[in-house]
Amino acid sequence: MEDKAFILEQVKQWFSQSIAANHIKNTLKLKKPKEFDINPFLSIYLAKFLTGDASAHSIAKALVLPRVLGTSITTSFGQNMQSFISILRQSYGSTTSGIDIEFHDHVDGNKKYCQLKAGPNTINKDDVESIAGHFRGVINLAKTNNLRIHRDDMIVGVLYGEQSDLSSHYKRIMSQYDHPVITGADFWYRLTGDVDFYNDLIEAITSVATESDFSKQLDEVIDELAQTETIKSLEKL
Known part of the structure; x- marks a missing residue:
């Protein structure tokens, strides 16, 4: 398939520039308590559930992880779907109103x-x-x-x-x-017409994560949030 390499490379660039970049930007914001709607009852419960204690660091981790592993990246993916679709339109685009792409079914x-x-x-x-x-x-x-x-x-x-x-x-x-x-x-x-294309697509996207390990910076975000007065005050409850 002549468009395969093109699509996979375009998808990698799209994910890196649109999804991963926004994910990192949104994660860095989480150093500040104002980014969260903090429920003191649930925050302490979830911290103990996650780590076994209710230290400031555990509370910060319980706040940050659901955002960066769930809502943040899911929202970003959904908001950028039109740019993903535009990649396919470059190869299969339709001029028919209301139709995204046209292709011959393999x-x-x-x-x-x-x-x-x-x-x-x-x-x-x-x-x-x-x-x-x-x-x-x-x-x-x-x-x-x-x-x-x-x-x-x-x-x-x-x-x-x-x-x-x-x-x-x-x-x-x-x-x-x-x-x-x-x-x-x-x-x-x-x-x-490529039976492996779906898996190749997933591999192309996950390779972006391999190339841009953010784990150290994520730990720093959690540490900084844990040092704020808002989170320290929850530790004392």
Whole structure:
């Protein structure tokens, strides 16, 4: 696949510049107690649950780790999905309104018109109607131009996850509107024809972490937060 190396390199750059850089910037902010909505009851409980004691350092760690390993990076990934999608558009971009990419499916050989979504739980009830409306518009426009596009060639491509993890909203797209939702490894195989592409993509992204170990700086953030008066006062409770 001639676009494979290009896509993988672009994804690495995207993750490094958009996700990792923002993750680091947001983590460095956590040296200050004002970055947290501190619940003294839960903070002390979680510190003891995590480390077995309620020292200032343990409390700081219990505050920082959930943010840097959960909400911070997840939010950043979601906010930057459009730039991820733009990488795919460079190779598979569509000029059709409401369609992110077009490609020939390596499983059935048909041309697919695809909207891209991040993960198996990243759409809501209103998104279902929006997606169905876009697809209906494309099908109707094709009819006026004497073209026939099958419903099952209008698809939603979910960039990661398993088919079994799809939310009820995705399932409604399939059951009510008869549009396939293709997920994770299966989607990337259909797009590229490379059975290993999904794993290669994950490896490309994780290589960014290998190249930029932030563990020492993370320890420093926790240490600095632990030295603040707000956190020290919790230690005394």
